[in-house]
Amino acid sequence: YCSSPELSFEFVDNLLVTSILPMSGLVSGGTVILVKGENFLPNSMLLCKFGEAEVEGRLISDTQVECISPNTSIADASRVVALSLSTNGVDFVSGPDFIFYEEISVSSLTPSMGPIEGGTLARIHGSNFIYSEFLRCKFGSNVAVASFISVEEIACIVPPREQAGNVSLSLSNNGVDFFPSSLTFQYYESVKVHSLWPKHGKASGGTSVTIAGARFENTESLSCMFGIEIVSGSFVSTEEITCVAPALTSSIAYFAAVEISLNGYDFTTDGVLYEYVDDAALLSVSPVSGPTSGGSAVTLTGTNFVGSDTPLCRFGDVTVAGLLLSLSEIECVTPPMSNRGISSST
Known part of the structure; x- marks a missing residue:
């Protein structure tokens, strides 16, 4: 007859793993994982298992354990494995899945x-x-x-x-x-639009518009937006750029807000308006002649003379300021001309 020391076996409440954070990490390992659940007990055999790879866990409280993800060799760009926990090194309780991924x-x-x-x-x-x-x-x-x-x-x-x-x-x-x-x-810093010149242009587009504002930069993506139509811009200075107005389309109202973007995506919201007008047409000139010394008051008759207090008249290569009388009449005074002949008026 021989005696042996009395051995004990402890029954404990079942483990429960409710969440892990983060739920993914590098294939090279090293990610600190916080495992949450219930009935976590201090034990030298506290283990976390990622698929088949076991690592030691660190008890934080009876509801939290910390594990560090292992280095794992995988062929795929990502892999999903079960993460499980044991307090005796034998009985593991499964928790949420963990994803291993390659370096971004x-x-x-x-x-x-x-x-x-x-x-x-x-x-x-x-x-x-x-x-x-x-x-x-x-x-x-x-x-x-x-x-x-x-x-x-x-x-x-x-x-x-x-x-x-x-x-x-x-x-x-x-x-x-x-x-x-x-x-x-x-x-x-945010771009600002203060004013436009001219404030209107022909419906067929092509008008060069000077935009005054603040904090403009010379970028590859410098853009102007007329309504919802976007065109490229030309840098002049930090306070001025120019853009060629696009043609009026069904997507643009006759009054279109002109906004600016340095990156082609983020546009100002200042709401400075540009007016589209139907193309002007010159129908007649009266009188049709005058002295080379100039000074003749000439009335230009046509359609759609819109929007400017100072319309311009061109006689040959000479441009003079005119007076807008109505939507169909402009008066201009002829400039001195060096030679006799016929000059076109526009």
Whole structure:
């Protein structure tokens, strides 16, 4: 007969795993995972298992355990595995799935600039994006929620920033592990439109319009919008640009707000109006002759003489200011001419 020490076996309440955060991480491992549930007990055999890979867990409380995702070698760009937990090293309780993904790479950002107020819809192309509610973009230190489009494209609403300047772009599939990129986003101060000249132009388009405002920049995407029609702009100075008005179409009202964009996407909302008028037509001139010394009052009769207090008359190569009498009559005084002959009036 031999005696042996008395051994004990402890019965414990069943484990319950309710959530994990984040729910994804790099295939190279190292992501800190917070596992939440019930009946977590201190035990030297506390283990987390990602698929078949086991790692030690760290007890935070009876409802929280921390695990670090292992390095796993996989062939696919992403892989879903079950995450399970054990307090005795033998009996594992399954929790939510965990996704392993490859490192994100970024190839392009469009547009690459926007106003400091934020709100720019930025599209980012690259690889290894995953569909996740925790997909994020980071502009400098400001984080924005991202929308999944495909494994090669996501979209983000750029957050606001207090001052203009360039910031770095980084991305995350899980909201925790951010991947830096070589791309930057340029914040600029908001553009303003103050006035237009001329304020109206012919319905067939082609009028060169000078736009006065503030904080214009010479960018590749400098644009003007007439109503909803967008045309390219030409930089003159930080306070002036020019644009050629597009033709009046069914999508443009006769009065169209003219707005400016530095990036081709975000336009001003100042509401300065440009008026489209039907093309003017010159029907007759009276009198039809006068002395070369000039000074003859000439009445031009036609249609659609609209919108200007100072219409212009051209005799040959000489332009003079006229007086608008009505929508069908303009009076001009002939300039001195060096030679006799016929000069056209327009």
